[in-house]
Amino acid sequence: MGNDRRLAGIGSLVFTVLLVAAAIAANAPGGNYHANDVADFVAKGHRSSVMISLFLVAAAIVGLLVVMAYLCETSFGKGRSGRIAWGTSLFAAGSFLVGWAILITPSMSVALGGGPSIDPAVSYTIMQAGWAVFLVVSGMMLGISFLTLAIAGTAAPTWMRAFTGIVGLLALASIAFFPFWAVFLWGLVIGIWLLVSSPRQAPPATT
Numbered sequence: 001m002g003n004d005r006r007l008a009g010i011g012s013l014v015f016t017v018l019l020v021a022a023a024i025a026a027n028a029p030g031g032n033y034h035a036n037d038v039a040d041f042v043a044k045g046h047r048s049s050v051m052i053s054l055f056l057v058a059a060a061i062v063g064l065l066v067v068m069a070y071l072c073e074t075s076f077g078k079g080r081s082g083r084i085a086w087g088t089s090l091f092a093a094g095s096f097l098v099g100w101a102i103l104i105t106p107s108m109s110v111a112l113g114g115g116p117s118i119d120p121a122v123s124y125t126i127m128q129a130g131w132a133v134f135l136v137v138s139g140m141m142l143g144i145s146f147l148t149l150a151i152a153g154t155a156a157p158t159w160m161r162a163f164t165g166i167v168g169l170l171a172l173a174s175i176a177f178f179p180f181w182a183v184f185l186w187g188l189v190i191g192i193w194l195l196v197s198s199p200r201q202a203p204p205a206t207t
Contacts, residue, residue, distance in 0.1 A: 010063070011066030014063030014066075015067065020184060053104065067190065069086070095141060166182075
């Protein structure tokens with residue numbers, strides 16, 4: 001159990017750090033449309049960074065699944081609550097990857113397909129769709145998972161459930177973009193907690 005707990009803590013930190021690293025590496029336009037920004041994103045010299053970002057997102061998703069698998073196993077008793085939290089976590093993980101794949105499509109379609117560059121306005125629309133799946137869909141699914149953990153995860157410490165519940169509410173508002181950053185804070189806090197604390201501090205799960 002101790003080794004699983006440390007692995008979960010590492011997974012939580014990996015999820016946060018690599019997801020942020022992917023966003024920095026890709027440097028994808030968002031928020032306001034500027035044709036020059038889109039052109040820079042699909043430029044030949046930037047494609048390697050975009051490709052690297054996809055692998056970073058994939059590795060980050062593995063970290064998310066590791067930590068959520070541990071939390072769902074240790075925080076719930078027998079019943080549907082744990083299955084709901086795990087199922088929505090899987091949905092969020094898939095949405096992260098699909099959303100990022102859509103986001104980088106304008107750059108990768110030129111790099112892999114060898115075709116002409118897409119019109120900047122069309123490229124920007126595709127990227128915004130990617131952001132929507134990546135942030136909004138994943139954020140809402142994680143929000144449901146976190147709220148389920150906060151409400152029904154009775155074997156988790158009270159402070160952790162309260163913190164996770166607050167982050168879950170913010171994640172549900174990810175359509176506004178900025179609330180999603182609370183998920184990164186959650187990943188750091190939970191990761192550090194799992195690494196430095198003892199599993200014996202948590203009471204046994206209720207059935």
